[in-house]
Amino acid sequence: MMTGGGEASALALLAAVVWGTSDFCGGIVTRRTTPAIVLMIAHGLGLLALLAALAIHPSGLPTRHTVVFGLIAGLAGGVGLLALYRGLSLGSMGLVAALSGVLAAAVPVLVSFFTEARPSLLKLAGFAVAGVAIWLIAYAPGTEAHPHGLGLGVLAGVCFGLLLLFLHIAGRDSALWALTFSRVGSVGCALALGIWTFLRRRPKVSGVRWAAIIPLAATAGLLDTSGNLLYTVSSLMGRLDVAAVLSSLYPAGTILLAVWLLRERATRSQSFGMALAIVAVVMISA
Template sequence: MTAGAAHAAGLGLAAAAIWGAADFAGGLAARRAGPSLVVLLAHGSSIFLLLLAVFLWHIPLPSEHLASIALLSGAANGLALLCFYEALALDTMGLPAAVAGVLTAVLPVLVSMVQEGRPTLGQMSGFALAVVAIWLIAVTPGGKPHPRGLGLAVLAGIGFGIQLTLLHIAGRGGVVWAMTWSRIAGALVAGAALPFAKRAVRGSSRGLAAVVALAVVAGIFDTGGNVCYTFASLMGRLDIAAVLASLYPAGTILLAALLLRERTTRRQTVGMGLALAAVALIAA
């Protein structure tokens, strides 16, 4: 494996870890307030940091074409997050995270195969193993999934896949500006959905402060994960970056087990082992 491929694989795994933490924080916030408010706060806080980076580093604007693609990726991400956070709030975090994680990588893998050719047999085996690992890690046997939550997770996974594909293209004109335009579009989507929110913030001003804090953490981590993924997809193959980053449910489930005491099972332990094997095959 070349040094560039190794760095790309490392960034893909970093994206998975960071996204796992972001989804955990965002899912908790969505249990206290509507997903639209959570996404608006999350994207709004990250927009400020991104614009600050653009100003300090004097980053030139990308072309209008790439800026438009970044806006579309952000709109897809905003819609996907609205669905995903609602799914996490309706159900245990496991099943929605598993469904979304598996579906997230599908479109980028297909696009990469068309543009970059088929990956090696070992990498394809790693992709398949990663799907099995995500499912074992995230799905708890015997649970009764919320039908609406399951449907929202499917929509979220499709939306995330569109976002990753478009962000890979927009990132060619500069990752920071691609993320800035993407966050702006996501915030606009969340703001448009806010008047239709059915769930207000629960509790007093202390509850609102908790929602704001969790949403800001989710926004910063989600943006960081997107930056790592975009660099990974530009340095290596799109499909490898997307599949490795799609292991993010592992981080969400581990945090849920540690902080919410959602019990882990032997299946999840096996899934963690398979995830490590998948990483080895994909990165070889």
């Protein structure tokens, strides 16, 4: 029979799987149009799904605590996405992705270290192994480091870490309302990105193949929202640091799907990173 901590760990790992699949779908669809359009569709439909869930399962009125921290979580996530996409565009894709992935897990771990009971030595070692695994999985050599790109990778990682932290804080009163206001914040950032992109580049919206874009963008958005829910529930059921680290292993899911469906080859470092991820899961969940 699975314990409460075991259930929380399982939900965090499921969040990693769902987020990894979402990123895979998002990566495919962004090859066909601008990230701004993808974000607006994905996050907009995610918000509609959450509003529908609230209509079916009313959760009362949200508290001020949930509204404020939920919006902060969404804004942090939106700014993180803006920084990530900009950093990736500067040619430092491997380092930017690796930095953002490791820091996203590190921020909640540091906060949890001072606000919750100290984790066991085995869990601490597991966090370290997971950090190395995330780096190896996300890092793809072959691009030159751009100073601004690295700075944006750090900003993206810190923002994603704040997203995980504030989702946990906002969800204490109502996870569903917390996710809804978080998505409101991220939709606002997506709209700002869309307007900025249109004014700067004026993409030809008329030439967009909507039939090929909307299904994948919608899938990415709904999966991302589901991953947020799974992570938030996991962090509330168990420890914040455990939920954050285990769910941050999501790049492994993206890589495995690319290998399976796109016939891409994982590098030796990525394969070793995924093996380390399994070791980290065992250590953290023990």
